[in-house]
Amino acid sequence: MEIDFGFVLSQALSPFNLLLALTGVVLGTVIGALPGLSATMAIAVLVPFTFTMDPASGLIMLGAIYTGAIYGGAYAAILVNTPGTPSAIATTFDGYPMARRGDGDLAMTLATLASVVGGVVGAVLLMTLSPLLAQVALAFHSSEYFWLAILGLTLVASLSSGNVLKGLIGGAFGFTLSMIGVAVIGGDTRYTFGSSALLGGIDIVAALIGLYCIPVLIDMVARPDRHLEPAPIGRGFRLFEAIGLCAANGFNLVRSSIIGTLVGILPGAGGSIASLVSYSQARQASRHPDRFGKGEPGGLLATESANNATVGGGFIPTLVLGIPGTPPDAVILGALLVQGIRTGPELFTQQSGIVYVFMVGLLIATVMMLPLGLIIGRYAYRFIVNTPKSLLVPLIAFMTVVGSFAIHSNPHDVVVMVSMGVLGWLLSLAGYGPSPIVLGLVLGQIAEQGFMRAYLIGGARGNFGGQLLFDRPISWAIAALILFTLCVPVFKHFRTGRKKPTEVRP
Amino acid sequence: MSQGTDRQAVPAARSKDWAGAVGSAFFFATGLYVFITSFSMSPMAALFPRTIGAVMATFAILQIAASLTGRSGQAVEKGSSVAEQAEGLGRRLTLLAVMVAWALLFPVVGMFVTSLLASVVLMFTGLFGRLSPFRLALYLAVVFVMVVVFYLLMSNVLNIPMPRGLFF
Structure with a gap:
């Protein structure tokens, strides 16, 4: 079927659809910026409104909310050191230090530009290479998902903690937390200590809010200094400075966006791993890797471009294969089915008009993020900087409680959030950062499912090693990456150890 | 010993990470608990906890040794310290x-x-x-x-x- 691009553009650029995209981006950004309120929730609440709209309009609005919410996650990560979603974990590494030292305005502008670039690359790849890239998702089997989960954990362990060993221990602890509740394979009840509230396991978002936000609150009330350094008056958006930094990091931006799209294609694991892989790549390729984690713009650009590129990437298996990669994709898939749109390869032939209007709408919403994001980001930063601590503390604390409760309307999630916060604070005293724990929790079930399926299939064939690794070339590549990630810090340690200055005893 | 031979180059002093050792002891205990309790589960549900528990306990032992010998790496995401939190x-x-x-x-x-x-x-x-x-x-x-x-x-x-x- 020929695609009528004139029709597609006239539909996508109609004033009503543009207004929907604008509204969607604003709503998504605001909701994504509030810890606990997720893109899934925003989309789920607004799905019924789209049922009365024409399918293309409804889908444009849902896509705009999704892309806005993923971008909005950067606000809490940069300003409050609390990633709203696992995909924003790496944004805290450099975004928050930038805000702390008074470069919050620059960080917000950089996050906006990077999100737009990542979103555009993801949307363009979605429009042009969807059926081809969907084969990537099909090439990944259970064992590859297991290795991918281990790769994500290894990356965050080597990047975030005081040393790789502490990071790996934190990741293993996250895996342990993910085992609480009913076992994904076997169905046993594990580590619930007789509590029915723990049968459903530990909610990832509740744990994420607690582990990141409570230590920040504890630090805020302890010292009279400002939460963030204010930016000098009259610096504006620092747009030209940010564009200069983006130009200097052009290759980093494009590479991270492509990584984000490709890893985002993988259902379940994509978002959280994509930003870590791109951050790790940016750090390794940088001339100043020692600046990463201390407010390096290149790190922020890598993570933000990658996590927004996963939006386009995640839609590829959703639209081509009918396999939603993330919870928001699943809700949008539901909305598509209600509208009478059948996903699958034939979507691009039989109903190509609607699907291309949706893709162009997603692209337009991403571009709209630039002016809207700059304005909203500027005022969000000013608000956080100018609000006295005595008002900021109850505001953030209230958002953590209400946000955790809102996940499942369950008081148990608030208890989990506070417990994880206290644990995170105590573990930070011992030099254990929250990121490996959270990522272990996110990837634990994926790793266990992958490992156990390989064990079952390999056991049935009498070839477990082959099923897990030896007969699977993609697994070799991922395992090699894991080895490389683990060996680099050891190599650096020995190299710096040899060069280490020595004290001279008199 | 003469003054000349006293001027030997020695590695910079490494400080012991007591808080890190205590934290690692917590993880060792957790890993051990996960490992031991996995034996009361069905084989399918037990394999992963048993592996992770053993790995966590082993790494924690290594980290306790590293903390007590004062070895640490470059941190991107820094923890805090007991002195700061006081x-x-x-x-x-x-x-x-x-x-x-x-x-x-x-x-x-x-x-x-x-x-x-x-x-x-x-x-x-x-x-x-x-x-x-x-x-x-x-x-x-x-x-x-x-x-x-x-x-x-x-x-x-x-x-x-x-x-x-x-x-x-």
Whole structure:
């Protein structure tokens, strides 16, 4: 079927659809910026409104909310050191230090530009290479998902903690937390200590809010200094400075966006791993890797471009294969089915008009993020900087409680959030950062499912090693990456150890 | 020994990471518990916890040794230190106590009332210096409006059923 691009553009650029995209981006950004309120929730609440709209309009609005919410996650990560979603974990590494030292305005502008670039690359790849890239998702089997989960954990362990060993221990602890509740394979009840509230396991978002936000609150009330350094008056958006930094990091931006799209294609694991892989790549390729984690713009650009590129990437298996990669994709898939749109390869032939209007709408919403994001980001930063601590503390604390409760309307999630916060604070005293724990929790079930399926299939064939690794070339590549990630810090340690200055005893 | 031979090059002194060792001991105990309890599960459910428990306990032992010999790496995401956390300890503990009480009481007392009370206590916890009566009234009004706005946003806009408890 020929695609009528004139029709597609006239539909996508109609004033009503543009207004929907604008509204969607604003709503998504605001909701994504509030810890606990997720893109899934925003989309789920607004799905019924789209049922009365024409399918293309409804889908444009849902896509705009999704892309806005993923971008909005950067606000809490940069300003409050609390990633709203696992995909924003790496944004805290450099975004928050930038805000702390008074470069919050620059960080917000950089996050906006990077999100737009990542979103555009993801949307363009979605429009042009969807059926081809969907084969990537099909090439990944259970064992590859297991290795991918281990790769994500290894990356965050080597990047975030005081040393790789502490990071790996934190990741293993996250895996342990993910085992609480009913076992994904076997169905046993594990580590619930007789509590029915723990049968459903530990909610990832509740744990994420607690582990990141409570230590920040504890630090805020302890010292009279400002939460963030204010930016000098009259610096504006620092747009030209940010564009200069983006130009200097052009290759980093494009590479991270492509990584984000490709890893985002993988259902379940994509978002959280994509930003870590791109951050790790940016750090390794940088001339100043020692600046990463201390407010390096290149790190922020890598993570933000990658996590927004996963939006386009995640839609590829959703639209081509009918396999939603993330919870928001699943809700949008539901909305598509209600509208009478059948996903699958034939979507691009039989109903190509609607699907291309949706893709162009997603692209337009991403571009709209630039002016809207700059304005909203500027005022969000000013608000956080100018609000006295005595008002900021109850505001953030209230958002953590209400946000955790809102996940499942369950008081148990608030208890989990506070417990994880206290644990995170105590573990930070011992030099254990929250990121490996959270990522272990996110990837634990994926790793266990992958490992156990390989064990079952390999056991049935009498070839477990082959099923897990030896007969699977993609697994070799991922395992090699894991080895490389683990060996680099050891190599650096020995190299710096040899060069280490020595004290001279008199 | 002569002065000349005393001028030997020695590695810079490494400080022991006692807090890291204590934290690692916690992980060792957790890993051991996960490993041992996995033997009471079905084979399918036990394999992963057994592996992870063993790995965590082994790594924790290695980390305890590393902490006690003062070896550490480059951190991107830094933890804190016991000395840093000693500053303002009373306020830190107050905040923790308020958060714990908030989490436990809101289903019983009601989300609005608990949130209002907790927010007012946290407002005073985060307050440094004296406030004029006007400014104090203003801050209290802002906290009240904040709680009302978020409560209404959740209950009326997002349709999240907020626990009403004894009050509301």
